[in-house]
Amino acid sequence: MSEIGPRNMKLLYFAWVREKVGRSAEEIVLPDGVATVADVVGWLKTRGPQFDEAFARPELIRAAVDKVHVKPAASIAGAHEIAFFPPVTGG
């Protein structure tokens, strides 16, 4: 099933991912063919050196779709908000 038209989405960045990409949040329109969290990371890396640098080591990046932890292979169909951040260090 393919979606029609642009897909508007909110991206959030935290901790050193936020610092490296130089912003905490943005609204974006994802191109066709971007179907998973890993696809989003791949697309982000094409957006400039700061993104390439922030996502250079994908194994250090964690993601949440609509405020729930997900794996890189997770689908982003129907997602409103995707967040990228380092492994958490609270407590």
Add this chain to the structure above:
Amino acid sequence: MAVRVQREDFDIAAEVARLTAGRTDIGAIVTFTGRVRADAGQLAAMTLEHYPGMTEAELNRIEAEAQARWPLQASLVVHRVGELAPGDNIVLVVTASAHRQAAFEAAGFLMDYLKTRAPFWKKETSASGESTWVEARQGDENAARRWS
């Protein structure tokens, strides 16, 4: 049963009193407090960042998981964010049950899961003014796995 994220400090005695007020069915209360530790005096400050909305949702999921696993009569998680100094409180976990084993185990579970799942990030500033993000520890990951 509650979770809270706040900038201000918490008072352990007051939190326990509020949680257990009027309750006569609680036979055991366990509290855990995590504090900012200055190893060898090198740490000047710590900044806690979080993901508003997801933090509360994740803490609620973790608390619900604890309630499903142990017969808890009350529980509370309070986590601070913002600028903290060595010796400051960071996190409070309170568990209450009829008997001690459930309260002890659930408190350990809540902390282990919080440390590996709740979206908080610590940034340390050293006495010389350098700032570095704290890296996640494999030991925390291993501690969380013992519950699965």
